[in-house]
Amino acid sequence: MRCxxxxxEDREILVAYSSRALHAPDTELLEAxxxxxxxxxxxxxxxxVVWEALDGWQAPAVPADFDRSVYARxxxxxxxxxxxxxxxxxYRALPVTAVAALLLVGVLLERPAPPRVAPQPATTTAQVxxxxxxxxxxxxxxxxxxxxxxxxxxxxxxxxxx
Amino acid sequence: MGGATAxxxxxxxxxxxxKDGDEAxxxxxxxxxxxxxxxxxxxxxxxxxxxxxxxxxxxLRVYRSRGSYEPTAKFTTWLFRIATHxxxxxxxxxxxxxxxxxxxxxxxxxxxxxxxxxxxxxxxSMVRQAMLDEVRxxxxxxxxxxxxxxxxxxxxxxxxxxxxxxxxxxESAVKSLLFRAYETLRARLAHMA
Numbered sequence: 001m002r003c004x005x006x007x008x009e010d011r012e013i014l015v016a017y018s019s020r021a022l023h024a025p026d027t028e029l030l031e032a033x034x035x036x037x038x039x040x041x042x043x044x045x046x047x048x049v050v051w052e053a054l055d056g057w058q059a060p061a062v063p064a065d066f067d068r069s070v071y072a073r074x075x076x077x078x079x080x081x082x083x084x085x086x087x088x089x090x091y092r093a094l095p096v097t098a099v100a101a102l103l104l105v106g107v108l109l110e111r112p113a114p115p116r117v118a119p120q121p122a123t124t125t126a127q128v129x130x131x132x133x134x135x136x137x138x139x140x141x142x143x144x145x146x147x148x149x150x151x152x153x154x155x156x157x158x159x160x161x162x
Numbered sequence: 163m164g165g166a167t168a169x170x171x172x173x174x175x176x177x178x179x180x181k182d183g184d185e186a187x188x189x190x191x192x193x194x195x196x197x198x199x200x201x202x203x204x205x206x207x208x209x210x211x212x213x214x215x216x217x218x219x220x221x222l223r224v225y226r227s228r229g230s231y232e233p234t235a236k237f238t239t240w241l242f243r244i245a246t247h248x249x250x251x252x253x254x255x256x257x258x259x260x261x262x263x264x265x266x267x268x269x270x271x272x273x274x275x276x277x278x279x280x281x282x283x284x285x286x287s288m289v290r291q292a293m294l295d296e297v298r299x300x301x302x303x304x305x306x307x308x309x310x311x312x313x314x315x316x317x318x319x320x321x322x323x324x325x326x327x328x329x330x331x332x333e334s335a336v337k338s339l340l341f342r343a344y345e346t347l348r349a350r351l352a353h354m355a
Contacts, residue, residue: 008337008338008341012337012340012341015340015341015344019316045355046355047344047348049348049352049354050344050347050348050351053297053347053351053354054297054312054317056290056294056297057294057297057298059201062197062214066196066200067189067192067196069214070218070221073218073219
């Protein structure tokens with residue numbers, strides 16, 4: 001066997017041997033070589049000292065509340081994300097609401113003026129009451145269409161380009 | 163280690179279940195890996211409180227990344243890559259700097275060396291404590307990447323290929339890192355023989 005100290009690659013064999021990670025056939029070969037090579041014996045001895053010293057360095061136990069802390073941090077993260085999402089939804093809804101409000105005002109202003117007739121308070125009141133629900137329903141329908149249109153367009157704006 | 167090997171990794175399977183919304187699988191991963199991660203980080207930064215905080219961050223990132231997780235490598239490779247990245251950043255930020263100077267003062271924070279004699283004398287305890295401090299200092303004096311490589315090799319028994327993936331370098335670079343690290347440690351700890 002060539003002396004493992006001759007090349008850096010071969011020195012890994014000595015490191016592996018010291019950490020008992022060398023396969024059996026290689027171990028036998030190396031042990032035969034160690035009988036006759038003082039330099040390699042010294043290397044192995046030094047490496048074993050390091051290995052044992054590191055073995056003695058124990059890390060402290062993980063505290064019992066570690067998992068709870070992890071879940072708490074995950075919880076914070078989730079609630080933060082939910083808050084952000086909530087805010088983003090509000091911001092997204094603002095332009096839709098504004099447009100809907102403008103449309104509603106527009107519809108109400110565009111409404112044809114009632115014919116000028118002699119004042120008949122009871123009938124007029126009845127007409128106004130009869131018209132308002134239709135307009136409101138129409139306005140609400142338009143708001144809903146706008147909302148759907150907005151939802152369709154905003155998230156898929158990148159797709160629509162394709 | 164390709165995708166096929168990773169597919170057999172049970173931890174990766176658990177992580178895929180976490181991706182599908184199975185919270186119990188995350189608990190299983192946390193239980194299995196909390197100690198290795200905390201211990202690795204403790205030996206990297208050598209301060210328990212910082213190590214715990216970083217380990218929490220590791221698992222938080224694992225959880226946060228569940229949606230985009232793909233088992234392209236062993237789960238532990240991914241896990242230790244996150245842990246190493248955070249540790250190296252923490253060391254770079256100097257978060258641990260002020261505490262390095264107090265290693266001697268913080269003996270109570272450090273566990274004692276494992277001893278065969280259950281009731282060592284005061285003198286023996288002091289000698290062992292001094293040896294432990296020396297080991298810690300020797301490891302702390304290693305360059306960050308060498309330290310990470312030694313800790314993964316020694317305490318996690320990771321193979322060169324896996325360490326290379328964690329550190330995002332070649333296998334030969336890992337061998338070189340380890341060789342230089344052990345050479346330094348041999349020189350510093352030779353008198354302990």
